[in-house]
Amino acid sequence: MSNAEAHIDDRPTKPAMLRGLRCKCPSCGEGRLFVKYLKVADTCPSCDEELFHHRADDGPAYLTILLVGHILGFVIHFMWVQFRPEPWVMATSLTIGAVALSLYLLPRMKGMVVAIQWARRMHGFGHNG
Template sequence: MANAEFQIDDRPTKPAVMRGLQCKCPNCGEGNLFTRYLRVADNCPQCDEALFHHRADDGPAYLTILLVAHILGFVIHFMWVQFRPEPWVMATSLTIGAVALSLFLLPRMKGMVVAIQWSRRMHGFGHNG
C-alpha cells in the first residue's frame, strides 16, 4: 500500500454533470456545449477544451425516453384519478406534453453523457490534458 499512487481527481464528476445538464462546457462551465440543437462543439469557445471525442450515441435518447415515460406515467394516473378527462383531451395533452418534455430533456441528457465521458477521461478525453 505504500507504493500505491493516489491520483488527484482533477475532473470531478458531479460538477461536470451539473454543467452538462446546463448544456455548458464540462471543463469551464462558461462556453456553450452545443453549436446547434444537438451538435456538440468541437472545442469550447471559452476555454478551448476539445469536445469532439464524445461518443454519446443512443444513450441520451434512452435516458430521455426513460424520464419522459416515468413522468408521464404519473401524470396519466393523476389526470385520470383527479379529473377523468375525455380520452381525446387526455391523448392530445399528453402527446403535446411528451413531445415538449422530450425536446427539452434531450440536449440536457446529451450534455450529461458528454460531461460524464469528459470527467472519466473516456473515448479520448484523457489524451488532451
C-alpha cells in the same frame, strides 16, 4: 495521494454532470456545449477544451425516454383520478406534453453524457490534459 489518483481527481464527475445538464462546457462551465440543437461544439469557445471526442450515441435518447415515461406515467394517473377527461383530450394533451418534455430534456441528457465521458476521460478525452 499518488500521481495517478491526482490525475483522476482533477475532473470531478458531479460538477461536470451539472454543467452538462446546463448545456455548458464540462471543463469551465462557461462556454456553450452545443453549436446547434444536438451538435456538440468541437472545442469550447471559452476555454478551448476539445469536445469532439464524445461518443454519446443512443444514451441520451434512452435517458430521455426513461424520464419522460416515468413522468408521464404519474401524470396519466393523476389526470385520470382527479379529472377523468375525455380520452381524446387526455391523448392530445399527453402527446403534446411528451413531445415538449422530450425536446427539452434531450440536449440536457446529451450534455450530461458528454460531461461524464469528459470527467472519466473516456473516448479520447484523457489525451488533452
